[in-house]
Amino acid sequence: MTATDLLVVRGLVAGYGAAPVLRAIDLTVPAGTIAAVVGANGAGKTTLLRALSGMIRPAAGQVLLAGEDLRGTPVEQLVRRGMAHVPEGRGVISELTVDENLRLGGLWRRDRADAGRALDEVYQLFEPLARRRRHLGHQLSGGERQMLALGRALVGRPRLLLLDEPSLGLAPRVVARTMALLRQLRDRTGLTVLLVEQNVRSALAVADQGVVMSLGRVVIAAPAVQLRDDVDLRHAYLGF
């Protein structure tokens, strides 16, 4: 591990009940980079994110965030360590307004002034949300929900952003915009992103590192460029 590795995962085993879904995952994400985890359905991608954010308790292994072991840290404390998890389906709270959803993302912060600034920045970043502040979550379009979920995570000024299937159910144009935004955030603010995707092409287009999972293991971790260009690898593991 080097000083610049923000997330280091060693030998992570986790699952639901007796049968582990993840079998000894090793993974390293350097600070200020985007890692895309791809793989077939059931490879354990979502489970990996859930284990990282503590929503399921790993049976074995180690998760280090900026060198700190996260073992035993309650889920609600992880955001204080700098980890934001946007879950599958994005977790917009439909009964709350856009503004309430966003403010919720910064409520844990002691620095109220900066939480306010972060909220303003998110409204600048996502114009449509600013126009819909008082709308309820369930009144938003899919693209707007995506913005809201992402914006809500950003209000907490995370160091590491875990994104579960951000392209799910969205138009290609919206997916492209989301990916471009991730790249922009990485370049401007040094945000580190761990992205789980079914949409392999868009994910590898934006990522620095590609991680291919199969049946609960990491089978390849390589520069995204290499995965994109290596026809044999793509055929063998990604099916295109």
Place this chain on the structure above:
Amino acid sequence: MDRFVFLTVDGLSRGAVYAAFALALVLIWRAARVVNFAQGAMAVAAAYVAYTVSTATGSYWLGFVVAIVAGLLLGALVDRAVMRHVDHASPLNPVIVALGLVLLIQAVLGMVYGSEFRPAEAPFSRSALTVGGVAVLSPYDLFVFATIGVVVSGLAWMFARTPVGLRMRAAAFAPEVSRLLGVNVGGMLTLGWALASGVGALAAMLVLPTELGLHPHAMDLVFVSAFTAAVVGGLDSPPGAVVGGLVVGLLLSYVSGYAGSDLTPLAVLVLLLAVLLVRPGGLFAPVAARRV
């Protein structure tokens, strides 16, 4: 006409208490998806604590404050010590446990205080003031309206406008997502139980002086009325609980005034049945289906 005015005011006054009690049920339902059948017994327990303090010190108001504090603490205790450990996989489990709590609390109260009625003191006169020859409101009615008005608007303000209210709503609607956003969901749940139980204790303190007095079963019928009020309003809707409480209060007052007080328990059950048959979601059921 005089009689109608009197019955209306009396109904609204009791309805205000049902509204507060129904609101307490809704608070717990929204936070924990549990209908707290033990709420009546818990409120009576708090009222007994107040009775002990008031008789020892001679101060009604000290007892009044202690009742609310005891209610808050009892709510937190019931959540932490009992409900937190109940498997919520079947909705029936917490209901059975709550009914068990009723038996337990009532038995303990019976052992400690005996089961005879104890007088419940009213801090203000209960005889109605007359306006233009018509008996309208008693000072005590005014006290009830004012107290419940303050508590209900205070809660509404807290949920709508404060960070802790936002956390509580978020934790109730989406516990998993809320934890990811740094909300202490378990703490919010305990706070919800405490607040609800505190409101329940307040309602008991307000209604007992208008009934036979303090008794381990003193809140049983009030609970049935308040539960009906909560169902009328839709268990998920705090404004619905308040309107439902006033509706039930008025209905019972008219039934008991015009048809005889023997019929009031029956009237509550008929209303409960009618609402469940015709509009099971309650009159204030939210229009949008829940999607996450």
